[in-house]
Amino acid sequence: MADLIACPTVSSESNLEMMAYLADRLTSLGARTELFTDPSGHKANLFATIGPDRPGGIVLSGHSDVVPAVAEDWASDPFEMVERDGRLYGRGACDMKGFIAAALAVAPDYAAAELARPVHFAFTYDEEVGCLGAQALVRELARREHRPAMAIIGEPTLMHLVDGHKGCCEYTTRFTGTAGHGSAPERGVNAAEYAARYVARLLELRGALQARANADSPFDPPWSTINVGRIEAGVAHNVIAAHAQVDWETRPVRPEDGPFVSETMRAYAEEVLLPAMRAVSPEAAIETETVGEVAGLIPMPENEARKLVAELTGANGAEVVAFGTEAGLFQSIGMSAVVCGPGSIEQAHRPDEYVSLDQLGACLRMLERLGSRLAAA
Numbered sequence: 001m002a003d004l005i006a007c008p009t010v011s012s013e014s015n016l017e018m019m020a021y022l023a024d025r026l027t028s029l030g031a032r033t034e035l036f037t038d039p040s041g042h043k044a045n046l047f048a049t050i051g052p053d054r055p056g057g058i059v060l061s062g063h064s065d066v067v068p069a070v071a072e073d074w075a076s077d078p079f080e081m082v083e084r085d086g087r088l089y090g091r092g093a094c095d096m097k098g099f100i101a102a103a104l105a106v107a108p109d110y111a112a113a114e115l116a117r118p119v120h121f122a123f124t125y126d127e128e129v130g131c132l133g134a135q136a137l138v139r140e141l142a143r144r145e146h147r148p149a150m151a152i153i154g155e156p157t158l159m160h161l162v163d164g165h166k167g168c169c170e171y172t173t174r175f176t177g178t179a180g181h182g183s184a185p186e187r188g189v190n191a192a193e194y195a196a197r198y199v200a201r202l203l204e205l206r207g208a209l210q211a212r213a214n215a216d217s218p219f220d221p222p223w224s225t226i227n228v229g230r231i232e233a234g235v236a237h238n239v240i241a242a243h244a245q246v247d248w249e250t251r252p253v254r255p256e257d258g259p260f261v262s263e264t265m266r267a268y269a270e271e272v273l274l275p276a277m278r279a280v281s282p283e284a285a286i287e288t289e290t291v292g293e294v295a296g297l298i299p300m301p302e303n304e305a306r307k308l309v310a311e312l313t314g315a316n317g318a319e320v321v322a323f324g325t326e327a328g329l330f331q332s333i334g335m336s337a338v339v340c341g342p343g344s345i346e347q348a349h350r351p352d353e354y355v356s357l358d359q360l361g362a363c364l365r366m367l368e369r370l371g372s373r374l375a376a377a
């Protein structure tokens with residue numbers, strides 16, 4: 001874990017050093033290890049397998065990237081692991097290098113056992129900036145003949161068993177109008193005003209989303225949400241705003257709600273706002289950039305991964321959480337998935353991030369039991 005924390009894998013930087021380290025360790029144990037680089041060549045996913053070459057394996061999934069750390073806010077160097085009072089401190093300690101280190105620590109046991117079912121290590125890039133690595137990895141797995149059956153995502157849940165979380169779809173919508181003097185608004189196309197109408201429509205959709213929520217939704221709040229995170233437009237009081245930008249997101253609790261929101265907004269922009277803008281200026285435009293669309297993890301009546309992890313951890317029942325993970329992506333290709341990992345999300349993305357030794361111990365016990373189960377299966 002100290003070696004992993006020493007790799008400053010902030011999402012904006014390369015993760016290749018850490019991936020080479022993980023690949024070395026796993027290859028030396030006899031794992032079949034594959035590295036998939038992203039188009040830039042500076043980031044990679046690692047997918048490694050121990051056990052037989054057959055479908056039905058279990059994926060241990062963790063992201064390699066971490067959020068930035070401002071050193072002055074920390075009691076010690078964020079990229080040097082420090083042990084204090086039964087806790088291990090460092091950026092990524094709970095989110096989620098603790099889990100990756102635990103998976104690596106049990107790998108020699110897996111390699112020594114005669115596994116009846118394969119175990120796969122899936123370590124990804126760019127989770128913190130839209131699950132980009134996991135999206136690429138899941139596309140790769142979907143093409144394979146021998147697909148794993150389930151995934152355990154080791155995001156920090158205090159080792160609680162989690163079988164549901166919302167999705168997260170982020171968009172940037174840009175409005176291009178025509179500038180002019182503020183005294184003659186009818187001669188220009190005011191991008192700020194069209195952005196305001198767009199935002200008003202977004203807020204109206206909140207009511208529609210509440211009405212669409214399932215009565216037995218386990219989420220809090222039970223419906224899909226919309227947030228307008230940033231609005232930027234114009235230059236001065238007396239100038240018609242030529243440009244505007246709205247950064248917004250929706251967090252669907254049901255998979256249909258994501259397309260419902262994006263399609264409603266696309267139609268409103270193209271069929272209502274844009275014709276009005278173009279009536280004044282043919283160059284007027286509205287463009288929506290999809291920053292990321294990350295699938296939620298839908299709680300399912302049947303979930304093989306939930307059954308397995310409940311047996312391994314002794315959990316009775318599963319919970320849902322508010323934060324997003326890569327689990328929904330694995331579920332989207334027909335795998336069953338749960339989130340269960342050491343440490344608390346409360347410590348993630350904060351100065352003095354830590355994971356307790358107790359939590360790591362509980363995680364190691366789960367993974368050791370998994371090894372026995374896979375050997376006996």
Ligand SMILES: [Zn+2]
Pocket residue numbers: 063095096127155
């Ligand atoms: Zn994370």
